[in-house]
Amino acid sequence: MILLMILTVAGPLAGTVAAACGARARPAGWMASAGALVSLTCAVWLLVTELHRVPLRGWGGYLYLDSLSCFFLLTVAAVTLLASVGSVAYLSAEQDAGRLSAFQVRIYYVFFGLFAALMLAALETGNLGLLFVLIEASTLASAALVGLEARASSLEAAWKYVIISSFGVTIALAGTLFLYYSASGLHLAADYRLAWPYLFSHAGALAPQSLRLAFLLAVVGYGTKVGLAPMHTWLPDAHAEAPSPASAMLSAALLNTGMYAIIRFLAIAHARLGDGFPRAVLLTFGFLSIVIGVLFMIRRGNFKRLFAYSSVEHMGIIAVALGFGGLLGLYGALLQTLNHAIAKAVLFLTSGDVSLRYRTREAAEVTGLLAAVPVTGGALLLGSFAVLGSPPFGVFLSELTIVRAGFATSSPVFPLLLLALLAVAFVAFARTTVAMVTGRPPDESGLAAPRAAAVPLGVGLVALLVLGLWIPAGLDTLIRHCVAVIS
Amino acid sequence: MQSLSATSAAGVLLDLSGVVILLLAFACLGSKLFNRYVAYYGAQSVVLSFAAGVAAYAFHSIELWILAVATLAIKGIGIPVSARRLLMQRLDLKRDSALSTGLSTSLIAGGALTAFAYLVTRPQLLPHGLVAAAVVPLSTAVILLGGLAMVVRRHTVAQLIGWLIVENGVFLGAITLVATFPFIVEAGIFLDLVAGVLIMLVFVSGLTRRLASASAAELRELQG
Numbered sequence: 123m124i125l126l127m128i129l130t131v132a133g134p135l136a137g138t139v140a141a142a143c144g145a146r147a148r149p150a151g152w153m154a155s156a157g158a159l160v161s162l163t164c165a166v167w168l169l170v171t172e173l174h175r176v177p178l179r180g181w182g183g184y185l186y187l188d189s190l191s192c193f194f195l196l197t198v199a200a201v202t203l204l205a206s207v208g209s210v211a212y213l214s215a216e217q218d219a220g221r222l223s224a225f226q227v228r229i230y231y232v233f234f235g236l237f238a239a240l241m242l243a244a245l246e247t248g249n250l251g252l253l254f255v256l257i258e259a260s261t262l263a264s265a266a267l268v269g270l271e272a273r274a275s276s277l278e279a280a281w282k283y284v285i286i287s288s289f290g291v292t293i294a295l296a297g298t299l300f301l302y303y304s305a306s307g308l309h310l311a312a313d314y315r316l317a318w319p320y321l322f323s324h325a326g327a328l329a330p331q332s333l334r335l336a337f338l339l340a341v342v343g344y345g346t347k348v349g350l351a352p353m354h355t356w357l358p359d360a361h362a363e364a365p366s367p368a369s370a371m372l373s374a375a376l377l378n379t380g381m382y383a384i385i386r387f388l389a390i391a392h393a394r395l396g397d398g399f400p401r402a403v404l405l406t407f408g409f410l411s412i413v414i415g416v417l418f419m420i421r422r423g424n425f426k427r428l429f430a431y432s433s434v435e436h437m438g439i440i441a442v443a444l445g446f447g448g449l450l451g452l453y454g455a456l457l458q459t460l461n462h463a464i465a466k467a468v469l470f471l472t473s474g475d476v477s478l479r480y481r482t483r484e485a486a487e488v489t490g491l492l493a494a495v496p497v498t499g500g501a502l503l504l505g506s507f508a509v510l511g512s513p514p515f516g517v518f519l520s521e522l523t524i525v526r527a528g529f530a531t532s533s534p535v536f537p538l539l540l541l542a543l544l545a546v547a548f549v550a551f552a553r554t555t556v557a558m559v560t561g562r563p564p565d566e567s568g569l570a571a572p573r574a575a576a577v578p579l580g581v582g583l584v585a586l587l588v589l590g591l592w593i594p595a596g597l598d599t600l601i602r603h604c605v606a607v608i609s
Numbered sequence: 610m611q612s613l614s615a616t617s618a619a620g621v622l623l624d625l626s627g628v629v630i631l632l633l634a635f636a637c638l639g640s641k642l643f644n645r646y647v648a649y650y651g652a653q654s655v656v657l658s659f660a661a662g663v664a665a666y667a668f669h670s671i672e673l674w675i676l677a678v679a680t681l682a683i684k685g686i687g688i689p690v691s692a693r694r695l696l697m698q699r700l701d702l703k704r705d706s707a708l709s710t711g712l713s714t715s716l717i718a719g720g721a722l723t724a725f726a727y728l729v730t731r732p733q734l735l736p737h738g739l740v741a742a743a744v745v746p747l748s749t750a751v752i753l754l755g756g757l758a759m760v761v762r763r764h765t766v767a768q769l770i771g772w773l774i775v776e777n778g779v780f781l782g783a784i785t786l787v788a789t790f791p792f793i794v795e796a797g798i799f800l801d802l803v804a805g806v807l808i809m810l811v812f813v814s815g816l817t818r819r820l821a822s823a824s825a826a827e828l829r830e831l832q833g
Contacts, residue, residue: 184793249791249794251791251794251797251798252793252794252797254794254798255794255797255798255800255801256797258798258801258805259797259800259801259804262801262804262805262808265808265812266808269812269815272815273819274816274819277812277815277816277819278816280812281765281809281812281813281816284805284808284809284812285759285765285768285769285772285809288772288805289756289759289772289775292752292772292775292776292779293752295779295798296749296752296778296779296782299779299782299783303745315791316791316794335729335730
């Protein structure tokens with residue numbers, strides 16, 4: 123089992139090794155995809171065999187896997203697979219067009235694999251200190267992806283990303299330190315001092331003032347990675363400037379990894395401090411993020427920025443759902459995480475195909491997608507409606523669950539406000555994407571996206587549709603187990 | 610649990626180092642010339658490595674000795690020397706007047722942040738039996754001052770050093786309990802720091818080539 127866990131993490135490194143050994147774009151891409159497939163298979167395997175048993179532990183608590191880690195492993199591994207298959211098509215097209223050098227493509231695959239592996243590793247550790255180390259390392263690996271194209275604007279985005287995120291995560295380290303202080307009354311063995319399962323089961327003995335500070339610092343710190351407002355300022359730039367498959371990874375995998383860290387802290391804080399304080403913190407940051415995300419979505423500009431602000435909004439929704447709490451709230455939050463990850467991966471991969479074809483990232487310059495490239499146009503249209511929460515896609519179901527949770531656990535003001543904001547988001551987002559899809563296509567044509575690019579789009583949309591109509595029994599059990607782990 | 614009492618020689622030395630580190634953070638904040646700014650950061654790291662050495666001696670911890678030496682070599686000597694070389698020789702930068710607020714304003718803000726740090730982490734609020742509890746508010750204040758330096762300084766390298774000051778603050782906080790802070794975590798934090806500085810320097814030199822100046826004030830392309 124330990125071997126399986128290691129294999130899950132090591133899978134994406136296949137692409138890194140291939141690229142480091144000098145493989146060209148296509149072989150390196152296929153190696154990365156094969157590695158991601160290995161990861162996903164291992165994650166599913168772990169899920170099928172270990173779901174009902176006790177958490178896996180190894181190496182003195184550094185290696186730790188319970189249902190919650192399993193759920194996030196599944197999400198991140200699935201997104202990595204979609205993004206690596208997307209990378210094969212996108213990067214080789216960019217290289218053929220002469221926009222990326224062979225060296226840049228190699229750098230891309232080296233850091234892409236590293237980035238994915240570090241995130242997966244972060245999900246498999248039970249030590250909160252090591253969690254920090256791995257999340258910070260994944261920031262650094264992904265910064266190389268953001269700055270890959272080496273234009274002034276992408277270097278600026280990479281700088282902003284690396285400096286703001288590093289600072290944010292350092293704040294989270296201070297939070298970890300205060301958690302450690304709050305446990306100093308306990309006489310724990312050295313190995314267990316930062317071990318999440320141990321701290322969680324002894325939460326009742328933690329010092330409350332110090333824990334309160336720890337939770338707040340962790341939400342602010344890891345919230346910087348998640349993109350919670352007002353710490354979200356790096357996010358639109360980084361998502362807009364990174365190559366599209368890397369944007370998909372940032373939005374659908376990295377943000378979730380940050381949220382995973384917050385959930386770990388939330389579980390401890392909730393066990394000691396009760397409902398009030400964690401709820402106030404999460405609702406504040408959550409609603410602020412939704413409002414900021416929605417307001418910036420109204421402006422029509424770069425469509426990748428539009429998708430990025432939609433990520434800010436969705437992370438806000440997840441934070442609000444965590445704040446509502448209870449079975450419904452936590453269930454909704456986790457389901458939303460999975461749905462948003464798939465939908466956003468599809469959208470960012472589509473944005474790559476669009477920018478190949480139209481050579482622009484400005485929404486106003488893109489018209490007639492459906493006529494010009496029906497597959498991409500259709501995926502963009504369906505993906506937009508999926509991410510906005512229209513039935514019959516999965517996001518509808520999870521957002522409905524979250525609103526129900528709001529009515530069940532708090533005053534009706536909050537869920538009503540949420541509904542109103544979702545309606546504004548719908549209009550703002552669809553206004554731009556529908557205009558891109560409809561109308562007359564331009565006469566001159568750019569690069570057609572390779573056929574392989576359609577595969578991840580189709581797979582993602584089908585998954586979203588299935589999740590909207592029917593939640594598989596295995597997934598339902600898994601999410602229920604996750605909720606049991608943290609409450 | 611191994612512990613230091615606040616009145617033991619090691620406890621007093623740790624408290625004292627904490628105070629000096631805070632003062633040096635203020636010195637960084639208040640220095641207008643770039644080379645002084647970098648030099649004060651180096652001095653702060655040297656004091657930090659001394660504090661780590663004191664803790665290593667008190668706890669008889671070999672890992673802490675390793676960390677103390679690594680802090681001295683990399684943060685105290687390596688980073689300041691290479692930053693000076695980069696700034697003075699390659700970028701030909703003598704002084705950095707690019708502050709977004711006046712010096713006095715930023716110093717007053719720093720004082721307010723220090724007071725705030727004491728308000729939220731005063732020793733009475735922390736769990737009883739915590740050793741060297743006085744160091745906790747000091748390290749919180751250093752973290753906030755580093756953040757302030759990142760905000761008011763316009764040059765990218767100055768922002769980088771601001772982040773390193775934040776990191777020093779966290780490390781100071783970690784030392785007080787570091788004998789039981791797992792070594793693998795400490796070492797990982799250190800590796801992240803080194804990798805972070807390297808990748809940031811790559812971006813800084815890339816920006817310098819593109820914009821002929823790596824001042825963050827020039828970074829105006831991405832807005833909204």
